[in-house]
Amino acid sequence: MKKRSIFWAALFFLSLGVIVYTFTGLFSSHRLKDSPNVLIITMDTTRADHLGCYGYDKIQTPHIDAAAKEGVLFEEAFSVQPVTLPSHCSIFTGKYPFSHGVRDNNIYRLAEENLTLAEILKERDYVTAAFISSYILDRQFGLTQGFHFYNDRFLKPKQKGRLPIDRRAAEVSILACKWLDTFKEKKDERPFFLWLHYYDPHADYDPPSPYKEAYPNPYDGEIAYMDDWIGYVFDDLKLKDLWDNTIVVLVADHGESLGEYGEQTHGIFIYRPTTNVPLIIKYPEKLPQGVRSKERVSTIDIMPTVLDLLGIKAEEKFDGQSLISLIKDKRGINERAVYSEAFIPKGFNWSELKGIRKGKWCFIEAPRPELYQIEPGEKELESLIGKYPQQAEEIKSLLYAMLTETQQAKTEQVAVNEEMIERLKGLGYFVGGGQGGEEITTSQQDPKDMIKLFALYQRANGLVENESYGQAVALFEKIMEQDPDNPRFLMESADININLNKFKEAEKHLKHAVSIKGKDPRCHYLLGLCYENWDKTDMAIKEYKEAIALNHNHFLAYFHLGLIYTNTGQWEKAEHAFLETRRIKPDDVSTLNNLGYIAIKGKNDFQTGIDLIKQALKITPQNQTLLSSLGWAYYNVKDYKNAVTYLEAALALEPDNRMFIQQLKAIYKALGDKERLKQLEKREKFLEAV
Template identity: 30%
Template sequence: APPAEDAQASPTLYDGEIASVDRQIGRFIEKLKEKKVLDDTILVFTSDHGESLGEHAEATHALFIYESTIHVPLILRYPHGLPAGKVYGGAVGGVDVMPTILGLAGLKPNDTQGADLSKALAGTEEAPLRSPYSESVHPELEFGMAPLHGLRSNQWTYIRAPRAELYDRSTDPGEVHNLLEDAAAASDNSRAQALALEKALTDVFEDSKRFGIASDVRPIDDETTKMLQALGYMDASGAPAGVEGMDPKDGVQLFNAMDEARQFALQSEYQAAKDVLLRLLDAAPSNASARNLLALCELHLGNMDAVEKLYLESLAHEPRQAQVLTQLGRLRMAEGKLDAARARLHEALAVDPAFIQAMIFMAYIEIKEGKLEAATAWYDRAIESDPKDPAPYQQYGDFYFRQNEFEKARGWYEKTLELQPQSYLGAVQAGMSALRLNDMATAERYFLLAGRNDPNAWQPLYNLACVQSKKAAPDAAFGYLQRAIAIGFVDSALLRADPCFAALHADPRFVAIAGQ
């Protein structure tokens, strides 16, 4: 989610994220100006993909490789090497960006699949003929359909698929008239272009072998798979009968259904998401992504028996899912069956030894059994696995907070905030630790941060009132209490019982808020 100030000023969270990125770019450029190094800096602005927004029946991106998702901006600024205001007419691929930056910096790149276009961009050389490659293996990984591989050369777009596609963008910029749709009616020129581009595509795969990245049935490594799963772009799945090898053009409605279900789930409309997912699974019964999302919906709907059944079915189709194994372990933990939970978590870690969520749950089991040193060993292992993941630092803070070691707890919460400054829990707990240490200035600072990180939460305001009460500032304390009440605080019994506010009990304003 974007920072609160951008979220509040934007009609959607997505717009807020765009505004936030724009703000950060502006800050970066202003700092370069301040340091007087802007003109000595190569600035490159580009994107990883576009959005279909309904073109070719695709709602977002990741399925097809048409212009709407593949054609992205590329803006460069470097006064020492590039003319201002020039539009480059040649083709550029993502693989060209790195060698071109090195060329502008006067460095020679190692052997790459990309080309150094710095001189062509500067206008001192002719633009070379480039045929950028694109692919989408998402249909294969998500549903077991056929992958898509494509080339763009001059005005032509060629896509290798079960039903091959060829478009002439000079007359068909929207790529809606496939010149190969009717093979018998295709012109000699269309067939010649398709054959030439098919051969060029094969040459790309052959050339890839020099770098050890030749395309195959599953052309990404385990590390990349984990990254894409974490970003939500893919999930492990077997190919359902009747879908394997299908042309994605024929299966786009399945993808749209999955996107629709995800949107419902993000909006906490779990019954609506469930209805969509049940229909999707009728068509693609072994899709693990849909089954796992359905399990999440059932969890929120309180159908616990259905949750476990769905996760087990998902594992039957694809056993090596650390996330699913961890969730099954979590279910056993909720039942108090710690040995069974530990067994599931060990299974998850056997699949993915660096799966931090499983380590955190293992630490929880050790704490429940009174094995505190074993618990901290799991936190240490989680931090070693990924020092930039804030979750184990937060958990370490919670561990010491429960032990009433508030100085250590605050230290771990502060490390959480170093990695994730927008963490609401990190800020609240850092403030609570400082409060327990009677460090009112630090507590106030962290509660203010927590309030900025989640403006809809009443807890930071309540705790700020506590701080002001302890500082003998009743007017400020009542101001914060009134604001907390305005956004949802209703527990007058808690207020009366909290020793933090003992000094206010005789004040008529307290009686008006909390009662006698």
């Protein structure tokens, strides 16, 4: 294990108060005898064939390899989806996406009606905790179900712009081991269920030193770094004498194309590079050690397998099955049919992909269907659908039977807000994925034909991230020449044009998008944003209301309606709009600030306004806008002492803000403090000169 930095030790101890306080009260003296602990580690974006234990000789992954020697390694394990959220929902429900309802990373939430592994174990007196590493698995997306503690607030996050989007493996492992310390200190004899999620192998690949220097391929460097911090947890379990009595599951949510099939990352295709994942299960008491299974299995099998190992018979019907009898009986290779899908293409108005693997066949339903004859370990190289049409029809019928015979889940959508959009884009994902429904649309474009265009789209978004807006617009125009009726490209291009104040161009693209995809709330929201910035207020209101009619939880549409009504002095309508944003997101500080302003300015109710702004300030104490709002509210009720306190704090955070300077000048003038007034006037003149 590499030497830890002093910084991490400091960070570790700084976090203790929070962690210990969080766990107080979770532990009791109630005893659940002889039940093993459960540790599930999900490794984001990790290809099976890039681990040492799977035969890759260009990397060192000693800790994962050692776990494989103590357990069962599955060579032919497949993910249900090549993106994070749907895949994790399947791991923890034992169901395919069409059963649990989550089909993409961005607008979906796992519905409460789904029963999770954490809920079952919590009901049986397990102490449950999760430490996740990416905003993709934020609590709002529904995977908190059953967890006593769900740590998705990052201490030292990686940033994209102003927002935290993910964190390093080191932070997850250190906090998880502190959780285990607390568990042991409380002398609680109940078993625990611990889920650790590591995001490091996900693009952009930027491993820390010395892994950056040790590995020419930065993707491998990220995996090696993650392996060391997984080893940190394993070592800690051994030191605490917990290792032997802990079921350990190591699995990836999906893989990575790394340029194969023309795909740089993941999400579009369901070929082997993005769906074949490492799966290792260790529990020597009931499983053999050092076994390599060639049976084709799915990540939906993890939950029923863990429950089987624990001797728990759940009433819930799973799409997956326990792998225990399969391991012991050693049935014939590849008898099992497993399913995978990709819904990100649907968000581009291309066809989604749905595929099934059975025996030596892999069938993918698409506008141009594909059939591959493959042996274990082989990739899909040449479609044989023309050569074996009867076999294709048979396996296609099996796919359709699987989809139609399973009860379809009700889908739930999360509230879309600006922060979500910014974070998802920072992670390389884009709001507005596929909608529900099991019809397989074959009239849309085939992703195979659009992958080069998708690569251009990714490059255009990289230009936006670097604020090269002119180049981005030019590239989007080139993209739309090839796919002129693509609502995603039309909306993204319009969004950039709005930022460039090119409203006529944005309107043209958005009207075209609405004509194609009129029931997409984001089309109407962006059109409203275009008109709002264009000072066409009535038209903006109409489009925002249309977006809300299509998605009653559309945070941004309500928020912008609130701004319009506030700016036009329609206080009652403004308050209604912001009460809706508060319903959707109770702790949104901008909402609380605006409601405070409406109370003060529209109702002359200074006390309510001050109370609302104080609520917001408790959530983000170092927010200069809130500090300024509160200071100015106190000035208006002639509480100059508090007014000075809050406005000076705001100015300290943003020393060149002229509005703060002007507000403070007014206060010091009222107080007769000529010295401070001169200082502020001097600063103001300096800023004007600059």
